[in-house]
Structures are given as C-alpha cells and as structure tokens.
Amino acid sequence: MATTTYAAQVSDATRPGGEIPTEIPPGISTEIPTELARLRSSIDNIDAALVHLLAERFKCTQQVGQLKAERHLPAADPAREERQVARLRALADEAGLDPVFAEKFLSFIIAEVIHHHERIAAGEE
C-alpha cells in the first residue's frame, strides 16, 4: 500500500532498511519516532524471547507426546489443564496481564500440543 502521510513515512522509517523522511514538516518533533523505534526494539527482543521460550516448551511437550504414545495414554489431560489455567490466570493477574488473554493464549498452545500428541500416537511424527 502506498504511504502518503508523514506519519506513515515515519512508521516505515522504523522498519529495517527504512529511511527517515528528509523533509520533516515544521512543528513535528523527531522525538516521537525515536521513542517509537526504541519501544519497537524492546518489543522485537521480547518477541524473540517468546519464540525461544515456546521452542523450548514444544521440545518438552514433544517428549511428553512420545512418552504418552509409548504408554498408550490419552493425548489430553483435562485435570492437568484445569490446574495450569488456574495457576496462569493467578500469575497473569499478579503481573498485570489480562487473565482472560492468558487463558486463551495457554489454550491455544495446548490445543497445538494435543494435535502433535495425536500425530505422534498415529505414527505421523
């Protein structure tokens, strides 16, 4: 999509390879893009950490999937999930994160894990 506004140009400038617009309109402070770029840099670091943490979690759950398949255990354990949800919701609350979001996020991950467990049990992974 073509960027026409100054705000859109500044937004593009914070992307890798982006260029700061040469003509800054009068009255527009360069402080905003600097602060935005700093915050986005932190967000990128946090996103990278999340990816690494998720990769570690999935390495663990892949092993759990193997274990469950060998012992013919069901892929899902709703009682365990209930405890995880309760714990995560409390942690989220303490941390200032929306517990509803925390639960949705955990459920999304667990659904993917169960899918992998089922594939392992079916000999597809």
Ligand SMILES: O=C(O)C(=O)C[C@]1(C(=O)O)C=C[C@@H](O)C=C1
């Ligand atoms: O702990 C287990 O039994 C798992 O299979 C792991 C896990 C999870 O991702 O945390 C996934 C599925 C289960 O329903 C409960 C938890």
